[in-house]
Amino acid sequence: MAPPAAPPQTNIVLDELDITPHPRPFKNPNWKPPHRRTKTLKQILSDATRTAATGEGGTTPATGPMQTTYANIESAPSLHPAHSKKWCDITGLPAKYTDPKTKLRYADKEVYTVIRMLPPGSAEKYLELRGANVVLK
Amino acid sequence: MVSKYRDRKAQKTYTVVGNDVFADPNSRGQAKNPFDSNVVSNFDQMEALLDYCFINLGVGGEGGGGVGHPLVMTEAVCVPGYNRKMMSELLFECYNAPSVIFGIDSLFSYDYNDGKTGLVLSAGHTATHLIPVVEGKGLVNLSTRLNWGGSQSADYMLKLIQLKYPGFPAKIQSWQAEALMKDHCYVSSDYKEEVANYLKPEILLEKDRIIQFPFTETIKVEKSQEELDRIAERRKESGRKLQEQAAKVRLEKLIKKEQELAFLKTLQARQETDSKRDFKRLLEQNDFRDEAALERSIRELDKTVRRARKQDVGPKEEAANSAPPSFPLLDVPDEELSDDSKRVKRHQKLMKSNHEARLRAKAEKEAERQRLEDLERADAAKREADLPAWLSTRHAARAAVLTKIKDRTRLRNELLDRKSLASQMRMKSIANLASDSPPSKKRRRGAGAPGTSSGPGGSGGGGGAMDDDNFGANDDDWSVYRNITLGTNSDEDEEDNELAKELKTIEDQLLLHDPHFDRNDTHEAKSDWRASLLHAFTRGVREHDVDDQAQGCQIHLNIERIRVPEVLFQPGMAGLDQAGVVEIAGDILLQRVSDERVRECVLRDVFLTGGAVAFKGFDERVRREVREIIPAGSELRVRRAGNAVLDAWRGAARFAKGDGAGKGKGGGWVTKGMWEEAGGEYILEHRLGNAF
Numbered sequence: 078m079a080p081p082a083a084p085p086q087t088n089i090v091l092d093e094l095d096i097t098p099h100p101r102p103f104k105n106p107n108w109k110p111p112h113r114r115t116k117t118l119k120q121i122l123s124d125a126t127r128t129a130a131t132g133e134g135g136t137t138p139a140t141g142p143m144q145t146t147y148a149n150i151e152s153a154p155s156l157h158p159a160h161s162k163k164w165c166d167i168t169g170l171p172a173k174y175t176d177p178k179t180k181l182r183y184a185d186k187e188v189y190t191v192i193r194m195l196p197p198g199s200a201e202k203y204l205e206l207r208g209a210n211v212v213l214k
Numbered sequence: 215m216v217s218k219y220r221d222r223k224a225q226k227t228y229t230v231v232g233n234d235v236f237a238d239p240n241s242r243g244q245a246k247n248p249f250d251s252n253v254v255s256n257f258d259q260m261e262a263l264l265d266y267c268f269i270n271l272g273v274g275g276e277g278g279g280g281v282g283h284p285l286v287m288t289e290a291v292c293v294p295g296y297n298r299k300m301m302s303e304l305l306f307e308c309y310n311a312p313s314v315i316f317g318i319d320s321l322f323s324y325d326y327n328d329g330k331t332g333l334v335l336s337a338g339h340t341a342t343h344l345i346p347v348v349e350g351k352g353l354v355n356l357s358t359r360l361n362w363g364g365s366q367s368a369d370y371m372l373k374l375i376q377l378k379y380p381g382f383p384a385k386i387q388s389w390q391a392e393a394l395m396k397d398h399c400y401v402s403s404d405y406k407e408e409v410a411n412y413l414k415p416e417i418l419l420e421k422d423r424i425i426q427f428p429f430t431e432t433i434k435v436e437k438s439q440e441e442l443d444r445i446a447e448r449r450k451e452s453g454r455k456l457q458e459q460a461a462k463v464r465l466e467k468l469i470k471k472e473q474e475l476a477f478l479k480t481l482q483a484r485q486e487t488d489s490k491r492d493f494k495r496l497l498e499q500n501d502f503r504d505e506a507a508l509e510r511s512i513r514e515l516d517k518t519v520r521r522a523r524k525q526d527v528g529p530k531e532e533a534a535n536s537a538p539p540s541f542p543l544l545d546v547p548d549e550e551l552s553d554d555s556k557r558v559k560r561h562q563k564l565m566k567s568n569h570e571a572r573l574r575a576k577a578e579k580e581a582e583r584q585r586l587e588d589l590e591r592a593d594a595a596k597r598e599a600d601l602p603a604w605l606s607t608r609h610a611a612r613a614a615v616l617t618k619i620k621d622r623t624r625l626r627n628e629l630l631d632r633k634s635l636a637s638q639m640r641m642k643s644i645a646n647l648a649s650d651s652p653p654s655k656k657r658r659r660g661a662g663a664p665g666t667s668s669g670p671g672g673s674g675g676g677g678g679a680m681d682d683d684n685f686g687a688n689d690d691d692w693s694v695y696r697n698i699t700l701g702t703n704s705d706e707d708e709e710d711n712e713l714a715k716e717l718k719t720i721e722d723q724l725l726l727h728d729p730h731f732d733r734n735d736t737h738e739a740k741s742d743w744r745a746s747l748l749h750a751f752t753r754g755v756r757e758h759d760v761d762d763q764a765q766g767c768q769i770h771l772n773i774e775r776i777r778v779p780e781v782l783f784q785p786g787m788a789g790l791d792q793a794g795v796v797e798i799a800g801d802i803l804l805q806r807v808s809d810e811r812v813r814e815c816v817l818r819d820v821f822l823t824g825g826a827v828a829f830k831g832f833d834e835r836v837r838r839e840v841r842e843i844i845p846a847g848s849e850l851r852v853r854r855a856g857n858a859v860l861d862a863w864r865g866a867a868r869f870a871k872g873d874g875a876g877k878g879k880g881g882g883w884v885t886k887g888m889w890e891e892a893g894g895e896y897i898l899e900h901r902l903g904n905a906f
Binding site (some may be wrong): 082090091095098102103105108110111112116124137152156162167169170187188191194197 | 354360410412461
């Protein structure tokens with residue numbers, strides 16, 4: 078019986094690694110996980126701002142003029158002029174030009190011929206890499 | 215990484231955690247990360263993760279079920295309250311932890327490296343933080359996060375490679391991209407300068423990294439030299455035979471035609487001698503309607519004979535050069551000859567006409583050559599008379615050929631794209647040819663004139679629209695068939711070759727006569743791989759062999775090596791609208807830390823930790839750029855964690871032993887009792903943790 082021999086073979090490794098049947102003496106035997114405890118970061122953050130706005134978070138004492146939260150420690154957009162430098166989307170070299178059709182930035186004539194011959198869709202992928210693609214909602 | 219799934223075959227649920235998920239394709243496919251960005255979002259998976267940790271630590275627990283040890287947990291800077299609530303609940307309820315302390319990983323690392331006052335730059339897996347620390351206490355309210363970390367870098371790397379090699383035979387996995395990034399990327403100390411020169415051959419030679427992916431060699435059956443020779447010989451032999459045969463047939467045809475021509479000419483000559491009626495009868499006998507028809511056929515025949523002479527007479531040239539052979543029997547009347555000599559005579563007759571035909575052909579060829587020579591001489595004369603004008607005409611000719619070549623390639627490329635104009639024209643042509651009904655009046659009027667039927671694509675409508683049998687009168691009409699056939703056919707190749715040849719001759723002339731036109735200007739030199747930037751980018755410094763399997767499976771990493779880590783310094787490169795780490799550091803140091811004395815102390819210890827700082831050159835770059843923004847003369851020291859990845863854990867362990875000794879309020883430990891009292895989000899502030 079050759080075929081049934083194969084699946085246990087692959088399972089040997091997994092059986093070894095599987096922690097499902099392992100005893101867990103460190104766990105509270107009476108513990109039941111609450112329902113719906115998976116929230117995305119976005120949900121968590123929007124919930125947090127909502128409670129802050131309605132003043133429900135009464136337990137949080139003000140430690141300063143403004144509470145530091147996860148959302149507001151995010152760094153601000155760059156104000157440094159040097160950082161708005163443009164790079165070629167294809168090669169990464171300094172880019173002098175922008176293709177008016179695809180909006181791709183490019184370094185020289187040769188790269189432009191490549192842009193002209195890009196298969197449909199890949200110009201968007203290049204733009205996506207730079208976060209400049211158009212997203213239709 | 216947690217993978218929990220039910221194997222249908224084994225009727226069993228598997229839970230595989232950590233690096234183990236990569237052991238099996240099934241579990242790999244199901245693997246999920248409990249983190250969303252840098253905070254925990256899926257607590258079911260988090261629970262499995264903690265189970266795995268405790269199992270592997272061999273925690274036996276106490277009788278009532280519980281870990282029985284105080285726990286130190288790390289958390290993100292300014293983690294949302296909800297997450298801490300859920301985590302506390304998990305730790306206290308599920309694992310019965312007696313007490314828990316939450317802290318920030320990079321601060322643990324800093325503490326372990328004996329930092330007291332400084333700026334901690336922590337480049338983590340999903341985010342990068344900068345936290346100023348003063349006298350051992352992390353100033354969380356002054357910290358800043360940049361949403362870019364190692365995982366995003368690896369992703370960026372993967373996408374760059376995929377776009378660079380769209381038709382790559384092997385599928386590049388994300389873990390491969392991560393490994394490539396770790397092994398080959400480094401931080402450029404001066405990005406702008408370095409990237410601009412990266413693809414110069416002498417620099418590229420040194421910095422280009424070639425990654426060979428596995429490939430299977432297709433073995434070609436090698437033929438021995440002897441065999442090859444034999445095959446070539448056989449081919450040549452048969453070719454020669456065919457040529458000979460063809461030449462013979464052609465010659466015979468030519469002779470026949472010539473005889474016919476001669477006969478018709480005598481016929482024409484008899485017009486003068488014979489009476490009108492006789493001549494007419496003679497014409498009718500020979501299937502001619504009138505003299506004009508005769509004349510026409512003579513003219514046509516003459517033309518074909520001339521043409522045939524021109525192209526013929528290759529191999530037997532030397533025979534013609536020798537003295538004209540004699541044909542003695544020809545002058546002897548048939549009656550005086552025996553049967554045998556009659557045969558010889560017939561042969562001689564053939565030979566004679568043969569010979570004469572050849573002579574005539576030679577003369578024609580000579581005339582043709584003369585004509586070409588004349589042309590050339592005229593050209594030379596023009597050149598000598600007015601060099602600039604001649605050059606400009608030649609340049610114009612060259613440009614015309616170049617555009618022709620370009621147009622052809624463009625058209626071919628467009629035909630590959632289904633949505634392009636050229637393809638649509640082609641479909642229209644096919645539809646026109648396929649439909650039996652005559653095109654509508656309107657269309658005919660639009661495209662009726664033969665002139666409009668010229669030009670690629672347009673001829674379809676024009677040719678089809680003309681009244682029935684006129685199709686084909688214009689040569690361009692036939693190109694409709696060429697327009698609708700796709701792919702490379704030999705016809706097109708031939709034309710390409712011809713264009714290339716034409717270009718070559720023009721360029722040769724220019725090279726010879728134009729002092730401003732040198733080798734580097736020729737089309738050949740320009741399309742040479744050595745001059746190609748993109749060749750350097752994708753294929754490195756050596757010539758690329760399309761047929762080589764090994765080279766087909768190679769990845770060249772060059773600009774990517776500095777482009778990927780550079781995102782931390784210029785997040786805009788990856789579409790992240792945030793300031794880079796150095797700008798953030800400047801903001802914190804110069805704007806937020808108001809006390810000048812403190813600033814000086816902070817500058818004396820800029821501390822780098824986290825996986826991403828492992829890139830070579832990271833500390834030099836930070837040192838260089840921070841130096842640019844701080845007040846002149848300030849003392850600046852930048853250092854890297856002893857072990858950028860593991861020091862956070864070590865710091866946490868030391869912290870638990872040291873500060874945990876107090877156990878009470880001062881240490882920051884939250885006991886189960888306190889948790890029950892104060893709620894899920896509650897923590898005690900301590901020097902390495904978040905603020906409450």
